[in-house]
Amino acid sequence: MPSPTFPPAVYQTLLAASGDDPQRRDLLGTPERAARAHADLFAGYTENPVALLRSAMEPNDPRHSGPVLLRNLSLYSHCEHHILPMDGVVHVAYRPGPWILGLSKIARAVAALAAQLQSQERLTREIADAINTAATPEGVLVACVARHHCMAHRGVRQTAADTVTLESRGSFLTDSAARQEILTLCRI
Ligand SMILES: [Zn+2]
Secondary structure: OOOOOOOHHHHHHHHHHOOOOOOOHHHOOHHHHHHHHHHHHOHHHHOOHHHHHHOOOEEOOOOOOOOEEEEEEEEEEEEOOOOOEEEEEEEEEEEOOOEEOOHHHHHHHHHHHHOOEEOHHHHHHHHHHHHHHHHOOOEEEEEEEEEEHHHHOOOOOOOOOOEEEEEEEEHHHHOHHHHHHHHHHOOO
16 A cells, blocks of 8 residues: 655745744755654555554464564654654564464554554553454553653653553453563562
């Protein structure tokens, strides 16, 4: 699918509303550059995370019964309330059912869901649901730790605060020891 397009005129309006002069020499190329940057930052609307995950699944080896944990995936998204960044990390754990997922596809699915306007709660839920739908694992646990720039650099200006969100599915919902094992490995 094509990337989203952002009309450069939008940024000329934004520059003028900020009190600057869109015709100032150093700003002449800014609308085009900003439009390309936003097309990249919001490219997730054109992606299908379940299809991404399914594109690199392999049958699980039944001798492997432990969880798989991918820690510290970079998270960079934008809150749907202020269109300001939230950044941090995502930890993704799953206990395989019939399928093993490609690790890089997990990272790409997380990035696709993050490249949209999001709330941290919904992002966490959508990552867990995409993995659940794509691979029908025995359990999924997703933890996001993020700093919201709308809280850090305006409003209440809490620069040290971060937010932790968790979503559990299947065995991680019913087995609190298994859930705790993952959270300990994530140092949450
Ligand atoms: Zn916000």
